[in-house]
Amino acid sequence: MKNSLEMMIGLWKKLMVKRRRITALREALTEIRDIAAISEGVEFYAMLANKALEEDDKRNEKHRS
Numbered sequence: 001m002k003n004s005l006e007m008m009i010g011l012w013k014k015l016m017v018k019r020r021r022i023t024a025l026r027e028a029l030t031e032i033r034d035i036a037a038i039s040e041g042v043e044f045y046a047m048l049a050n051k052a053l054e055e056d057d058k059r060n061e062k063h064r065s
Contacts, residue, residue, distance in 0.1 A: 029053050
């Protein structure tokens with residue numbers, strides 16, 4: 001019993017690390033998109049960042065349903 005509880009705690013900690021990483025990556029993509037959107041000649045990067053954010057939003061929406 002204790003072993004499975006320790007395993008669950010370990011998995012939960014790993015999940016929290018992954019969630020923080022995903023949050024950091026989303027923040028970076030948002031910043032790239034916003035800066036590229038107002039910078040000259042880098043619209044392509046804004047489009048790529050926005051596409052990644054939209055795909056993640058769709059994936060998250062699918063999991064919430």
